[in-house]
Amino acid sequence: MFGLDKRTELSVLVLRDADVIAAGVRSALAEASPEERPGLERAAALVERAFTVSDAELRARWVHERLAQAGYEGPADSVQAIKTLRQAAPGLSLATAVRLSKDAAAYRP
Incomplete structure (x- = not known):
């Protein structure tokens, strides 16, 4: 999820x-029995919906998940959130953590 950019600062990549x-669900659906079809059709619809999620939403979700895993419940852009985020992702630079926290706080689904 992370990579180095030209400034050697850690940046977030959305995968x-x-x-x-x-493709796997469509393949399974093509070979499915009548009993399996409803579940696989539902799975296919959920995967298709995943295509529409923006990169900003994925980054915000990642930040909120890291904060939640660490037990943090406050605002995503606070100093404590940034500290918690950097502890949860040790290679994260301060600048990147600040940017991600601000983006996560600003994201409105």
Whole structure:
């Protein structure tokens, strides 16, 4: 989920596997028995919906998940949230953590 950019600062990359998952579900659906079809059709619809999620939403979700896993419940852009986020992702630079926290706080689903 992370990579180095030209300034050697850690930056967030959004990875999407929805296309691979969708292909697997479509393949299973093509071979499905009548009993399996409803569940696989529902799964296919959920995977298709994953294609529409924006990169900003994925980054915000990632930040909120890290904060929740650490037991933090306050605002995503507070000093404590940034500290918690950096502890949850040790390689995260201060600048990147600040940017991600602000983006997560600003994101409105």
